[in-house]
Amino acid sequence: MRTPPTITAGTTLGNYVVIEKIGQGGMGAVYLARDQRLERDVAIKVIAPDLLDEENARKRFRRESLAVSKLNHPNVEMVFDVGTQDGTDFIVLEYIPGTSLDEMVDKGPLPVAKVVAFGQQMLAGLASAHEGGILHRDLKPSNLRASPSGQLKILDFGLARSIIAEPDSLTETLLSTNVQGTVPYMSPEQLRGGAVDQRSDIFAAGCVLYELATGKRPFEGRTQAEIIDKILNRQPLSPRSERPEVPKRLNDAIMRALEKDPARRFSTANDFAQELATPGALNVRRRSIAVPVLVALLILAVGFGIWRLRPPQSHPESAAVITGKASNMELQLGSGGKPSAVPEANDIYKRALLLVLTQSNVPKSRELLRDALRLDPNFAQARAWYGFTDLLMIDSGLSNDSSWVYASEKEVRKALEQDPQNARAHSALAAIYFYQARLPEMLEEIRKAKEYGAEYDTSVWLGLYHQLRGEYGKSNAVQQEILDRNEFFFPARMNIAENHREVGDYSTCIQEDQKILDIDPNNMYALSGIAYCRMDAGDIKGARQIMDKGWTIPSLRTNFQMRIPLALLLAEEGKKKEAMKAMDPDVVQYAKNFPSFQVFLADFYALIGDKKQAIDALQRSVQLGDDRAAFFKLDPMLKNIQSEPRFLQLIDSIEYRVKHRSG
Numbered sequence: 085m086r087t088p089p090t091i092t093a094g095t096t097l098g099n100y101v102v103i104e105k106i107g108q109g110g111m112g113a114v115y116l117a118r119d120q121r122l123e124r125d126v127a128i129k130v131i132a133p134d135l136l137d138e139e140n141a142r143k144r145f146r147r148e149s150l151a152v153s154k155l156n157h158p159n160v161e162m163v164f165d166v167g168t169q170d171g172t173d174f175i176v177l178e179y180i181p182g183t184s185l186d187e188m189v190d191k192g193p194l195p196v197a198k199v200v201a202f203g204q205q206m207l208a209g210l211a212s213a214h215e216g217g218i219l220h221r222d223l224k225p226s227n228l229r230a231s232p233s234g235q236l237k238i239l240d241f242g243l244a245r246s247i248i249a250e251p252d253s254l255t256e257t258l259l260s261t262n263v264q265g266t267v268p269y270m271s272p273e274q275l276r277g278g279a280v281d282q283r284s285d286i287f288a289a290g291c292v293l294y295e296l297a298t299g300k301r302p303f304e305g306r307t308q309a310e311i312i313d314k315i316l317n318r319q320p321l322s323p324r325s326e327r328p329e330v331p332k333r334l335n336d337a338i339m340r341a342l343e344k345d346p347a348r349r350f351s352t353a354n355d356f357a358q359e360l361a362t363p364g365a366l367n368v369r370r371r372s373i374a375v376p377v378l379v380a381l382l383i384l385a386v387g388f389g390i391w392r393l394r395p396p397q398s399h400p401e402s403a404a405v406i407t408g409k410a411s412n413m414e415l416q417l418g419s420g421g422k423p424s425a426v427p428e429a430n431d432i433y434k435r436a437l438l439l440v441l442t443q444s445n446v447p448k449s450r451e452l453l454r455d456a457l458r459l460d461p462n463f464a465q466a467r468a469w470y471g472f473t474d475l476l477m478i479d480s481g482l483s484n485d486s487s488w489v490y491a492s493e494k495e496v497r498k499a500l501e502q503d504p505q506n507a508r509a510h511s512a513l514a515a516i517y518f519y520q521a522r523l524p525e526m527l528e529e530i531r532k533a534k535e536y537g538a539e540y541d542t543s544v545w546l547g548l549y550h551q552l553r554g555e556y557g558k559s560n561a562v563q564q565e566i567l568d569r570n571e572f573f574f575p576a577r578m579n580i581a582e583n584h585r586e587v588g589d590y591s592t593c594i595q596e597d598q599k600i601l602d603i604d605p606n607n608m609y610a611l612s613g614i615a616y617c618r619m620d621a622g623d624i625k626g627a628r629q630i631m632d633k634g635w636t637i638p639s640l641r642t643n644f645q646m647r648i649p650l651a652l653l654l655a656e657e658g659k660k661k662e663a664m665k666a667m668d669p670d671v672v673q674y675a676k677n678f679p680s681f682q683v684f685l686a687d688f689y690a691l692i693g694d695k696k697q698a699i700d701a702l703q704r705s706v707q708l709g710d711d712r713a714a715f716f717k718l719d720p721m722l723k724n725i726q727s728e729p730r731f732l733q734l735i736d737s738i739e740y741r742v743k744h745r746s747g
Contacts, residue, residue: 091113091130097117097172101120102115113130114127126178127176127180128176129177130173130174133171146166149163153166157213158637159205160212161180164177177239180231184226189225189296196297201234201603204361208357210223214285268291270315271284271315271346275312275315286349298330299326303315322339337350337359421506424463425460429456429460433466435452436449446477450470453469465508467502468496468500468508468512469508475488475489478519480645482644484674496512507533507536510530514542515545523709527549530542543563544576547560551586551712553742554711554715564576574604577596586718587715588718593617597613598610598614608643615630619653627653628657635650644671647667648674652687655691655692676704685701686699686701688721690721691721698725706738
């Protein structure tokens with residue numbers, strides 16, 4: 085057996101200088117270190133020498149570490165590097181400050197909302213790993229860490245193995261027995277030393293959620309033998325037995341994950357995540373219908389066209405889309421939509437919406453919806469959603485090509501030819517009309533969507549209509565009605581936050597957006613919303629802090645939705661050259677796709693001193709039906725043009741129009 089290396093502060097391992105020891109685990113010691121080349125803090129796990137005593141074991145270790153390093157998901161700890169120096173093997177990992185979930189649960193059970201939020205993040209990370217062919221095999225609260233902002237990361241894939249790896253892979257090498265993991269969280273098949281798949285991780289995830297919800301492990305005992313016996317042979321008490329306020333749906337989801345027979349558990353982490361995403365998991369009040377409809381794609385789309393109301397990365401869509409009884413065709417595919425007569429098309433459709441729900445992956449969801457339509461070209465409900473995802477290509481910041489709006493309208497109209505009473509298609513058409521500034525027609529589509537059974541997500545568009553007209557009281561009333569029925573439907577809360585910003589109530593704006601971040605710390609629309617509020621309040625340093633946080637999410641760095649507030653912030657900071665680079669022609673083109681985004685262009689040009697372009701942008705907004713005169717007069721970013729004659733003429737024009745309009 086090799087002697088463990090002596091590592092102290094100042095020790096250099098490759099490009100990394102050790103700062104201090106921060107942990108010790110079964111695989112070895114963990115150190116905080118500094119990456120000298122990239123100037124960032126990292127965590128280095130130094131592998132205990134007896135675990136990799138043979139060259140073949142070391143090769144397998146490096147090969148499978150490389151497989152784990154290819155995982156790229158916001159809820160999975162990143163592997164940066166693997167190295168060997170003077171016989172010392174080490175892994176370089178993302179350093180994550182914060183608190184592990186075992187430390188949190190030591191203080192007692194977590195609030196239900198946090199249990200669900202952490203559960204969704206954990207399962208999203210697991211789903212990504214499983215799709216990459218990787219099992220964790222040692223999921224437990226101490227391997228889950230929450231950053232100060234609430235973002236959850238899955239740590240320590242040290243016992244992970246490729247699902248298709250050979251029997252003597254890394255996991256067989258790290259321990260002297262074929263039974264790997266931490267006993268209280270191990271599945272029955274793991275304890276028996278049998279073959280395992282992703283359902284073993286799902287069992288462990290159920291154990292974790294049980295503990296977060298109740299403060300107790302589902303299988304406890306004085307000895308390991310007693311714990312093993314309970315896992316193999318006895319049913320745990322339900323979470324509701326331990327803590328009555330646990331919602332029934334959350335309780336049932338956890339108990340299903342803890343089934344002894346893998347075939348009776350959720351098949352995938354996505355399936356488990358979907359069950360947590362339904363309103364019942366949070367005891368949300370709802371109407372007595374089969375299942376309420378929450379548009380996950382709207383959650384991907386919170387804009388002022390969809391920007392202010394967004395959906396993704398992690399909130400509910402219609403559980404009615406996911407549940408139902410396909411065997412007797414009672415499947416409800418969203419707002420009263422009719423199922424396909426082709427069962428496989430229904431299955432693909434459900435997968436498409438679930439993918440958007442758990443991963444906010446619009447392009448992949450579109451692929452699946454296309455597959456469903458190839459199987460059944462007359463599947464109106466799938467076509468309505470497919471058309472809506474055309475719109476989301478712009479709204480979610482993935483494209484600045486305005487042709488998506490017209491492609492969306494074409495598909496939605498075709499869906500209505502196939503099913504004239506399809507509520508989802510009418511709701512999607514309302515969104516399209518909002519983009520096209522066809523406000524009277526938008527109102528008519530909202531009316532039809534409600535008449536044909538659309539759920540309350542359609543009311544969000546009515547709130548946006550009132551917002552664009554400067555009718556903030558009416559807009560707030562509509563959005564609050566939604567929140568009274570489902571307080572976790574964040575698009576409505578985001579619209580309320582924006583209404584408060586536009587009347588100068590910045591503290592309430594920030595409070596409302598923060599409520600969203602308390603549940604979903606990576607919600608980029610809430611992050612950018614707070615940045616706008618802080619800029620308007622004159623807190624430029626605070627705006628920079630919140631934007632820097634959003635910028636740590638790789639997928640957001642090229643997103644058009646995030647590049648607009650970045651350009652405004654740089655202008656506020658007096659960095660004109662950098663601001664103009666950020667607000668490049670592609671971003672300008674993107675903003676022009678939204679009638680209400682013209683004011684952001686006006687803000688930008690006013691901040692950099694280009695008064696003519698600022699007023700031109702504002703004039704385009706007014707011509708497209710924007711009646712927010714009070715906001716324009718208040719907007720701090722427009723201060724540079726608010727005394728200009730053309731600006732005052734625009735305000736007079738709006739006020740005259742408002743005075744003489746009907747309805």
